[in-house]
Amino acid sequence: MIADRSVALIRHNFAVMAAEPGPIVSRIVMPLVLITLTRPLYAAAFGSAAGSAQAVSGMLVMFSLMAMSVVGLSILTERLWHTADRLRAAPISPLEMFAGKATPILAVLVTQQIVVLAYGRVAFGLRYTSPVLLGGTVLIWGVMLLAVGTAVGTMARSGGALSAMVDIGSLSITGLGGAFVPLALLPGWARALAPASPGYWAMRAMNGALTGAAGPTLQAWLVIAAVAVLATLIAGVRLRHGWGRQAV
Amino acid sequence: MLAARDLTKHYGAVRALDGFTLDVAAGEVVGLIGHNGAGKTTFAEVVTGLIRPDRGSVTVGGIDVTRRPRVARAQIGYAPQEFGLYPAVTVRQNLTLFGRLYGLRRRALAAAIDEAAIDLMLDDVLDRPVGVLSGGQKRRAQAATALLHRPALLLLDEPTAGADPVTRSALLAAVRTRAAAGAAVVYTTHYLPELDELDATIAVAAGGRVIARGDRASLLSGLPSRATVGYPDGTSTRLSGADPIAALVDVLMSGPAPSAIDLHRPSLDDLYLTLAGAGHDR
Numbered sequence: 203m204i205a206d207r208s209v210a211l212i213r214h215n216f217a218v219m220a221a222e223p224g225p226i227v228s229r230i231v232m233p234l235v236l237i238t239l240t241r242p243l244y245a246a247a248f249g250s251a252a253g254s255a256q257a258v259s260g261m262l263v264m265f266s267l268m269a270m271s272v273v274g275l276s277i278l279t280e281r282l283w284h285t286a287d288r289l290r291a292a293p294i295s296p297l298e299m300f301a302g303k304a305t306p307i308l309a310v311l312v313t314q315q316i317v318v319l320a321y322g323r324v325a326f327g328l329r330y331t332s333p334v335l336l337g338g339t340v341l342i343w344g345v346m347l348l349a350v351g352t353a354v355g356t357m358a359r360s361g362g363a364l365s366a367m368v369d370i371g372s373l374s375i376t377g378l379g380g381a382f383v384p385l386a387l388l389p390g391w392a393r394a395l396a397p398a399s400p401g402y403w404a405m406r407a408m409n410g411a412l413t414g415a416a417g418p419t420l421q422a423w424l425v426i427a428a429v430a431v432l433a434t435l436i437a438g439v440r441l442r443h444g445w446g447r448q449a450v
Numbered sequence: 451m452l453a454a455r456d457l458t459k460h461y462g463a464v465r466a467l468d469g470f471t472l473d474v475a476a477g478e479v480v481g482l483i484g485h486n487g488a489g490k491t492t493f494a495e496v497v498t499g500l501i502r503p504d505r506g507s508v509t510v511g512g513i514d515v516t517r518r519p520r521v522a523r524a525q526i527g528y529a530p531q532e533f534g535l536y537p538a539v540t541v542r543q544n545l546t547l548f549g550r551l552y553g554l555r556r557r558a559l560a561a562a563i564d565e566a567a568i569d570l571m572l573d574d575v576l577d578r579p580v581g582v583l584s585g586g587q588k589r590r591a592q593a594a595t596a597l598l599h600r601p602a603l604l605l606l607d608e609p610t611a612g613a614d615p616v617t618r619s620a621l622l623a624a625v626r627t628r629a630a631a632g633a634a635v636v637y638t639t640h641y642l643p644e645l646d647e648l649d650a651t652i653a654v655a656a657g658g659r660v661i662a663r664g665d666r667a668s669l670l671s672g673l674p675s676r677a678t679v680g681y682p683d684g685t686s687t688r689l690s691g692a693d694p695i696a697a698l699v700d701v702l703m704s705g706p707a708p709s710a711i712d713l714h715r716p717s718l719d720d721l722y723l724t725l726a727g728a729g730h731d732r
Binding site for chain 1: 521550
């Protein structure tokens with residue numbers, strides 16, 4: 203019965219996404235377009251293989267961060283549509299509700315990354331030395347995006363506020379992390395600030411996974427996981443107290 | 451079926467519930483009436499476990515709502531005042547979700563959806579997105595999500611607010627059917643004639659508590675009737691009190707012949723204005 207209720211919510215949330223697929227489609231297609239357009243630039247600066255790696259991993263980080271709008275919107279709309287209270291009034295546990303809500307979103311986040319990485323392989327012959335490290339990076343980065351996106355969704359008061367938070371936040375994290383402009387070309391102050399950006403650790407994990415360097419990848423995973431835990435705590439506090447009610 | 455005892459809930463300095471006590475038996479429809487802010491919606495939210503009371507207890511079918519919330523919620527069908535449906539997906543998809551959350555599966559779920567669709571005249575719009583429905587259709591769809599699993603307790607918070615006569619008629623018929631089948635119903639409304647149609651007993655809420663409770667006749671018996679006697683010269687005499695009929699007879703026997711007599715029996719509106727108004731002033 204527990205699995206049944208979560209499965210019911212998972213199917214329902216996939217149906218809701220399928221009914222309005224625009225935001226998800228754009229988050230998947232846009233990085234492919236920009237990879238295609240920017241790769242020659244990166245290749246000219248760093249060589250073919252390194253340029254392809256920068257284009258693919260950089261755009262993956264940037265647009266996966268922007269996909270937090272999909273996460274945040276799915277949380278925010280539950281409140282705007284007053285369906286959050288309907289779910290909470292149903293005989294479903296918080297864990298079942300979390301599983302039912304998080305699974306489809308995580309699937310979207312992971313799918314987006316897989317599509318981008320597959321495009322890099324097919325279009326530019328990018329080689330992934332360690333599929334295990336790459337798979338782990340995709341998963342843990344997806345979990346962090348889910349957690350941060352949820353926290354943002356619980357803090358935004360409207361769709362406009364959510365867009366602003368995600369756009370500004372994701373571009374800042376992308377820029378500081380060296381995902382758009384490679385770290386070596388950033389100004390000194392930005393390079394000094396870079397480790398404060400989760401994007402920096404995502405790029406580090408991606409590059410480590412591409413080259414098979416386990417040490418830097420695992421170190422990056424730890425930082426990304428810590429950000430995910432922090433965001434989960436924030437989201438938890440907001441869900442418990444920030445929506446104006448005290449759950450039983 | 452529902453036993454709420456001495457419920458108290460504060461929001462800062464605001465006392466939303468102040469010793470709210472209400473019992474509802476299986477098969478009984480209780481019309482819960484009162485001003486906005488009287489505590490009706492807060493009460494419904496406590497019963498469904500959406501908010502925790504500061505004090506007091508609620509049991510549904512003998513199950514404590516705060517101690518075993520999921521078991522208690524499984525017995526409740528709740529239609530809140532505000533629309534709480536997914537507009538992007540169809541009525542059927544909404545009903546399927548809520549049916550599954552309440553334990554309905556496959557054939558039982560399909561049969562429950564069909565039944566609710568017929569009862570609430572939704573069969574023509576089952577496969578339309580909720581977002582394109584009219585207000586009345588949304589009201590009926592929302593009520594259907596509450597009725598679907600045949601709950602032992604139905605909590606309907608202003609289910610006909612802004613609804614057209616067709617929607618109102620369908621909803622009232624569905625509520626009557628479910629009550630006849632044994633469901634306890636708490637029906638919050640500002641449209642008091644609906645309570646007559648439901649043959650409901652009455653609970654008047656004011657200041658976060660129930661200040662009057664009983665059947666319609668007993669509650670109205672304490673209210674004065676009124677009679678107005680008009681005369682051909684344009685003057686009129688207003689008679690009121692415990693027995694205005696006797697006063698009217700006296701006037702007819704002793705005075706000039708009237709041109710018009712208007713006899714006003716106390717209604718639920720009078721009860722509402724008298725009791726809830728008094729509570730509102732407190």
